[in-house]
Structures are given as structure tokens and as C-alpha cells.
Amino acid sequence: MIQIENLVKRYDNLVALNHLNLQIEEGEIFGLLGPNGSGKTTAINCMLALLKYDKGSIRIFGEEMSPDNYKAKQQIGIVLQNVAVFEELTVYENIDYFCGLYIQNKEKRKKLVEEAIHFVGLEEYRKVRPKKLSGGLLRRLNIACGIAHKPRLIIMDEPTVAVDPQSRNRILEGIKELNQQGATIIYTSHYMEEVEQICTRIAILDHGRVIAVGTKEELKSMIKTGETVTVEAVALKQEHLQGLKNLPSVFEVQYEEQVLTVRCTGAKHNLIRILNYLQEREIAFGRVYSELPTLNDVFLEITGKQLRD
């Protein structure tokens, strides 16, 4: 559905997109994950032909994307980072207005607007003006304005920024539902949990380049870490650390301020093996955690820095 090849976008000396390559298939919820400034929004703006780029090509629905490709634009819905609605209009009027940019038929539009209101759960607020809505409700309105015309492709640029957990869950569930209804979704975020939760495939961006792409399982399998075990309030000597490092599947041991962090490969029973080691040496310990690798670990291992650095 979308093919991006060797996309380069520069802002003076800053290279925002550095030979970006992406292929997105129909029916996917495709996540663009990366820290702030990694080029997610620039990539989206180039896809929508809102920005001119220096090099490369973007094809959407099999056609070259350009500012004048209104046939393609007709089938795209956008939900941007900041809420973009008219303060002078009510919830209903806003959705109707933005739906009207795509659907001319009044009757059809009326039906679509009602569906969108129902979809985002703003039935009680249809006559309310945006400034009287909470942050979460505003975000929902923003989404409704972007999806009311039932587009084939929905591009969402960090739609859950500054949203309360309840609204966030509702939005994420809504995105899954839109996908089930047949829409392909491109979802950008720097919240890895969200991306993990809803995306069928993920591309991790850094410095304007795709550093890894695949399903979340594929991404996690790319790295050495299979499990991270953390043990608190433990008193260890250097020999113990060496002993832990010699355990099967352990590849990294860190010990700081009485907190032990052991990184293991994907093998089974890592936790039991570590706890047995401590018990056999009668070493007392406090709380114990075991974490499976996250996308942050993927990012960390590939780039050497945290996603939210």
C-alpha cells in the first residue's frame, strides 16, 4: 500500500530523514517508533505531501504521492499531533466540517458523522464546543474529525499525547477496531507500550533512518536479551558476581547500590537458576523481578541509548 524508497529530507544542515525505506502492507497497523526528533513526524508529513523532500520516492495506493494527488488524499485520514479543530464549532459541526472536505453528499455525511461520534463515544457532547471538552475528549474529537469519512489509510501522529489512561485505552481500542473494519493504520509514537500493544509491525527510527523493522517478536529476537532479572537488597561479593556470570545463558551482570541486574538470553528457567545460586550461598535478598525484553531494550541494544533519551 505504501512504498517509501531512499527518502531524504534536510532542514538546512540537519538531515531529518536519511535514506528512509519503508514498505507498508494493506490491513496493517504499522508503528513508527522512535525518540523525539527521530524523523517520525517528518516522514508522515512527506507521506501526506505536506513537505517537499530532497530525494527519494513515496508511492501510496500504487501512485506517486504529490500535493495534487487528490485521488489518494480522498482515501487518507489524518490524526495529527495537536488537536486541529475549530473552536467556534460544536463537536458535531466540527466533525461534519472535516468530513465535508471529503464527502459532498449531505445525507451520506450525516450518517458518517453520527457513526464517528458513536465510534469515539462523544454522543453526550455533540453540541458542546471544544474549549469545554477535557484533554481526552478533545483528542477523541480530533480522531473523529480525521476518520469520519471512513478512509482506507489512517495516519495517526502521536494521538495519545497528554491523554489520561482511560481515554488512552479507549483510543487504542478504537484504533484496533478501525483496523478490523478494514483500515490500514500508520501509528507514530514514542510510547513503546502503545506500539507493542496495537501494532502488527513496527519500524524503529533513529536519526531519520529505519534501524529495525518487523513484528514485535521479530524485533525482540534480533537482540541478545531474552530476559532481565532484577534482585533488590542483596549483598554480594565480587566472586558471587563472577559466579552469576558463569551461569548458563547469562551474558551480563550489573551490581549497583545493592541492586543486581542479570541479563540472560532467551533460554528458559533463568530466574530459578539465579535464585538457586543465591540460596545455595545463603545470600539474603529482597524483591525480585523478571522482565521480558521490551522495544526499549531493542532500541538500547541497537543504538546504545534509551528510547526516551
Add this chain to the structure above:
Amino acid sequence: MTVYKGYMYVAKKNAGMFLLYLLIFFGITLLFQMMNGDKGVSGYQAESLKIAVIDEDGGAMAQSLKSYLGEVHEVMEMEDDAAMMQEKMYYRDIEYVVRIPKDFYQACIVNGKKLSVTQVPGSYTAFYAEQQLNSYLNNARVYAAAGFTEEEAAKSARAAAVNVELLDIAGNAGKISDSLFYFRYLPYLFLGVLGYVVGSMVSAMRCGDLKMRMQASAVPRRRQSIEGLLACGTVALVLWGIVAAAAVLFYGKELSGNPGNPYYILNSLALLCVAVSVSFLVGSVSKGINSLNGMVNVVSLGMCFLGGAFVPLDVMSAGVKKAAQFLPVYWFEQANDLLGGYGLDMVKGKVLQAVGIQFIFAVAFVCITLAVVKRRRTV
């Protein structure tokens, strides 16, 4: 017409500001009209001073001079008493003293001796009185030199000095027409209202992600621009309609049958185009409503002050006038003043020239706006 509707929604939000500007405009216009009152030629009166005359001559020429001064000033005969004269001058009971010497005609008129006067030091009124006095004496000297007798010279000098006739070119007897005030302040109304309302419309549509949403939509960019222009045109025409209706309501009698009416209309439409184009530019470069507000105030007040809307062009210095020529309001006021001050036949060409210059300004502002917008798009 969805985009058009969007612009009009923003315009509706600014209806309050629209009405406020109208109120200010009508208020200022009425105030200045009232201050102007019914002053025409009949209302002109030269400033009257208290002048004391010590007449040591008493001849025909001395009598004539006293009568001449009495036409304008309050003239009183006085004894030759230095102490009393000083006291009266100190308390400003008199402002100027003329001493007519013995044998006045022979000494001062024929032989050109200077007339002795006493005045309050540094007083501007003294210059004023002296100017009139010299004017009379010069006339009398001319008649005397031409061989007139004292009586003849006295009679003729007085007649020549007071016979002033104003040329009534416009046929309005010097009266400033009330409608001239109305049209004079139009630039402030047009630039203020349209700057704010049209500026808000343009600014709202290009603020942040709303602009991106519009650009990413399926409505072609050209159609969006056309619908935007149409919306701004609608607001401008509504404003012009209100202004025209109010002009007919307030000055219908005065304006009916005026051959200059089509030119007034043309001039106001040219100004309207300028105001819309300036508003487009302001709306395109402003960053939010606060900056728009500031810019509209600076542009509207600045252009109106320098262009002669608030201060008549006649009283401006040559330098300011020269600089003001680079502002469209100057040309509007120029056309307006020409239409109000002279017969149409005399000024038709100049008025059309001023209107044309305004249209050129409007086109220039549109070009600047397009350049700004294009530069932003290519980023």
C-alpha cells in the same frame, strides 16, 4: 463550499469586533462633524486684539487708520500717559499701542517714517497686528506716491485693505462638507475591521495542524484559495454595503445629484481592495491572535496617521507628505480631498490617477502575500 463555510465560521466569531469598529468609526465621524459645525466662510473671523491708539494727528489719514484697525480689532483712544499704558499692558487690558504722530501723512506716508508702536515683548499677537498695520501703510504709500491727496489716499487705502474675496472653487462657499469627514475616516474602518476579521480568518486557517489538515484534505488547493478569497470578499462587501448604506442614510440629501458620487464609490472600492490585500498579508505573517491584534493596530493607525486620515494632508510637512505617498491611504485621502474641495471637471484625472495607484498597491500587497505563502510552502 466547505472551505468557504469554515472561513465564515471564523468571521462570525469576530462579529463583535466588527461591530465595535463600526461604533468607533461612526462615533469619531459624528464627533468631528459636530466639532466642524456649520463653519464656512461666514464662520471665519480674524482674531481680535485690544489695540490702543494715541492719536496726536487727528487728520484724515489717522482717522482712516483707526477705522481700518477697528474693522478687526477692538480699538480704544488713549491719553499719552506712559505709566497708565504700562499698567494696562501689564494686565493685558491692551496688547498693542500705536502712536500716530503729528503730521502723520507727511511724515509716515509721504516720507516713509516708521510708525511708533509699543507691544508686549515676544507676543505673537504683536506680529499679527504689525503685519496688518504694515499692509495698510504700504497701500497708503502707494496711493500717495501716485499723487493722491491725503483724503483720497486715506479712503483708497482703507478700501484696498479690507476688500478680500475668497475664491469658491468647489461651490460650497468654503464649508467643509459633513460627508468629507465620513469618507476621510474610512481607511481606519476598512483597515481596522478587515485587518482584524479577514486577518483572523486567514490566520485561523493557517494556524498549526489545522492548516496541515486542510492541505492534506481532498479539496484541491486552488479551490481552497478561491473559496477563501470568496469568504474574505463577502466580509469586505458586507462592510462596504454597511458603509454605503450609512452614507446614504446620513448624507443622502447632501450627496444626491453630486456628480462626484461614482468617483467616491470607485475610490472607496479601491481602498476596500487595499484593505483586503493588507489584511491577507497581515493574516499570513501573524503568529496567533495577539500578534495579529498588534499588527492590525500598527498598520491601521500608522497608515491612517501618515496617510492623512486623522491629520489633514494640508497641515503635514513636505517631508511627511513625501513619505506618505508610499502609503495607499494617502492616495485615498488625496482623491477624497480633491473630490470634496474642487469641481469634478478640474480633478477627474487626478482622482482616477489616485484610484489607480491604490489598485496598484492592492496588487503589490497580494504579490507580497503570495511570495510569503510560497516561501513557507517550499520549506
